[in-house]
Amino acid sequence: MKYLWLSLVIAVIQVTYSQGPPFTEDCRNDMYPPKPETKVPTYVVNLDADPKDRWKEVVTDKTEEFKYMLTVVKNLTGSFFQGSLIDFIDKNFPSIVSGLPAPYGDEIIGIAAATGIPLGEVVLYNVFYELFTLCTSIIGEDPNGKLYHARNLDFGLFLGWDIGNDTWWMSEALRPLVVNIDYQRGGKTVYQAVHFTGYVGILTGIKPHVFTVTMNERFNIDGGYIGFIEWVLGKRDAKWVGFITRDAMESCNSYSEAMDLLANHKVLAPAYFILGGNQSGEGAVITRDRNKAVDVWHMNDTGHPWFILETNYDHWKAPLFLDDRRTPATKCMNKLTQQNVGIAGIFNVLNTKPMLNKLTTYTAVMQVNSGHLETYLRYCPTPCWPF
Numbered sequence: 001m002k003y004l005w006l007s008l009v010i011a012v013i014q015v016t017y018s019q020g021p022p023f024t025e026d027c028r029n030d031m032y033p034p035k036p037e038t039k040v041p042t043y044v045v046n047l048d049a050d051p052k053d054r055w056k057e058v059v060t061d062k063t064e065e066f067k068y069m070l071t072v073v074k075n076l077t078g079s080f081f082q083g084s085l086i087d088f089i090d091k092n093f094p095s096i097v098s099g100l101p102a103p104y105g106d107e108i109i110g111i112a113a114a115t116g117i118p119l120g121e122v123v124l125y126n127v128f129y130e131l132f133t134l135c136t137s138i139i140g141e142d143p144n145g146k147l148y149h150a151r152n153l154d155f156g157l158f159l160g161w162d163i164g165n166d167t168w169w170m171s172e173a174l175r176p177l178v179v180n181i182d183y184q185r186g187g188k189t190v191y192q193a194v195h196f197t198g199y200v201g202i203l204t205g206i207k208p209h210v211f212t213v214t215m216n217e218r219f220n221i222d223g224g225y226i227g228f229i230e231w232v233l234g235k236r237d238a239k240w241v242g243f244i245t246r247d248a249m250e251s252c253n254s255y256s257e258a259m260d261l262l263a264n265h266k267v268l269a270p271a272y273f274i275l276g277g278n279q280s281g282e283g284a285v286i287t288r289d290r291n292k293a294v295d296v297w298h299m300n301d302t303g304h305p306w307f308i309l310e311t312n313y314d315h316w317k318a319p320l321f322l323d324d325r326r327t328p329a330t331k332c333m334n335k336l337t338q339q340n341v342g343i344a345g346i347f348n349v350l351n352t353k354p355m356l357n358k359l360t361t362y363t364a365v366m367q368v369n370s371g372h373l374e375t376y377l378r379y380c381p382t383p384c385w386p387f
Contacts, residue, residue, distance in 0.1 A: 024354055027332035031351035032344040040194070040362065040375040042180040047190060051103035052110030055200070058179060062197040063115045065176040069198075070121050072173045073128060076160055092232075093120035099236060104243055107200045115198075125198055127228060129155075129242055134387060135203075135216040136325050136355045137274040139299065140307040140333065140341040145280035149212040149366045150346040151204055152378070153194070154359035154387065166382045171359050175377050178362050183249070191249040192373045194364045201242015202249060204364050208371025211255045211277050213245050213262070217312055218270040220289060227268035227290050238266035238290060245273070255282050262286050263293035272310050278368045285310045304330075306338040323387060325355050343367070343374070351378065354385040 043058045059066060097105050097119060108126060112119040134154040141147050156170030165172075177197040183190050193205040206212045227238055239247065244267055252258040255277030262273040263286050273286040283299035285308060297315050299308040311326050313319040319326050332349040343365045349355065350363050357380050364375040 024328045025352060027328075027335045028348045028352040030348070032347040034347075034351075034376045034378075038377045040178050040180050040377065042182055044182045044184055047183055047185045050110075051106035052113065054103075054107055055111050055198075056114045058181070058197055059111050059114050062177055062179075063117075065173075066115055066198050067117060069173040069177055069196075070117060070125055072160070072169055073125060074121065076170065088232075090118070090120050093123040094118075096232065097123050101239070101243065104200050104240075111198055111200075122198060126200060126240075126242070129196075129199060129201065129203065134312050134359060135214065136309065136311050136329060136350060137214040137216055137272075138307060138309040138329065138333065138346055138349065139212075139274065139276045139283035140336075140346050141280060141283070141299070141338065142341040143338055147212075147276050147278070147280075147283060147368055148341060148343065148346050149206075149214065149274070149276040149283075149368070150343075150350055151214040151216075151274070151364055152350045152355055152360050153203060153362050153364070154357060155361055156359050161386065166358065166384070166386075168358055168386070171361055174361050175379075178375065178377060180373060180375050189371065192371070193246070193249070194362065194373070194375050199242065200246075201240060202246040203242060204366075204375075205245060205249050206366040206368060206371065206373050207249050207252075209278060209369060210253060211248075211258050211275060211282075212366045212368050213248060213258065213276070214274045215241055215245055216272040216274065216310055218272050218288065218314075219312065220270040231268060238268050240268045241271045255279070259284065259286070259296070263288075263296060266291055272312070274308075274310050276366075276368060281305070283308045285315060287314055304334065306341065307333050309333065325357075328352065329355050343372075353380065356380045356384070358384050358386045 045054050097108055108122050112122045135151055137151040139147060139149045155174055156168035160169030162169055174196055179195055179197055181193050181195050191205060191207040193202040203215045248258045248261050252261055258275055267288060267290055271288045276283050281300050285297045286293050287295040299305055302308050309329050332352055336345045347365055360378045360380055362375050363378050366373050
């Protein structure tokens with residue numbers, strides 16, 4: 001624990017010394033299109049195939065990067081929990097994986113078999129995203145009523161600050177694993193998502209012509225660690241947050257159905273589900289504790305009815321003063337104006353500091369009516385706020 005907090009303290013001191021407050025820049029209008037080499041590749045996952053075989057091509061292509069990332073996960077998690085959690089997982093998770101809901105347990109077993117990575121470690125990797133994800137998500141509506149849903153996925157806070165390179169170890173290890181997945185049945189797209197290779201849940205997804213969803217972490221005392229421990233001890237009435245979003249992609253055929261599932265089913269960890277539909281005004285932030293929604297904030301209730309955005313703080317509370325991405329994001333959306341809402345405009349907002357920061361691994365932009373998803377790896381050049 002001391003090691004992890006030391007990483008954060010060093011990062012804050014370094015950037016404060018080199019840059020100084022307020023850690024923001026003028027709203028960018030020149031970040032799109034990004035360099036072609038940062039565009040994320042797309043793979044097909046065949047939902048008609050046996051779950052143990054679905055991910056073989058993806059993980060085989062990324063096996064070495066996956067193994068390196070798991071080494072980082074094990075080292076950092078071992079530091080955080082002083083080895084006890086790692087020891088428990090190495091010993092028990094190969095049998096516990098059978099308790100995961102279908103098809104996720106079999107998919108994880110297949111990933112372990114395809115890569116030669118121990119099963120318990122692949123399960124640990126899938127647990128990690130329940131606990132350490134920071135993000136900025138925006139839904140914007142253009143003058144014609146088309147909805148654009150975009151997000152930065154920031155990951156790795158507390159997880160190893162590299163003093164020499166001004167980077168987070170986890171963020172650097174994750175970027176080579178980012179892929180777009182086209183989930184198909186009968187050769188036709190059912191839904192699409194952005195994944196870190198080996199993770200079978202969904203943090204960013206689009207069901208073409210129906211809805212879009214992103215998940216942001218919500219800090220809460222009754223948090224994911226408690227839900228995870230309860231799950232390990234046999235209390236399994238809650239869904240993992242990455243699994244419930246994928247369940248929504250599978251089973252929900254409307255914005256309202258997805259809203260009902262994401263708002264009302266128990267989940268392992270507190271979260272924000274940012275949900276967009278396919279009609280004008282269909283955008284909402286669902287603020288979740290582990291048992292139910294504590295608030296559903298609709299785009300029409302924001303005071304700027306053409307966009308809604310969420311970082312990692314309840315919208316009715318002030319964000320942490322060291323991590324206020326909400327204020328500059330709102331400023332940049334207002335400067336953008338509804339007239340300029342689109343892929344380029346929202347991408348530029350998300351790639352303005354501090355929405356773009358040292359934790360940012362990728363930016364994804366979705367347009368529900370066309371079923372469009374594009375994703376780019378992102379890097380924040382120094383000076384840049386660490387989170």
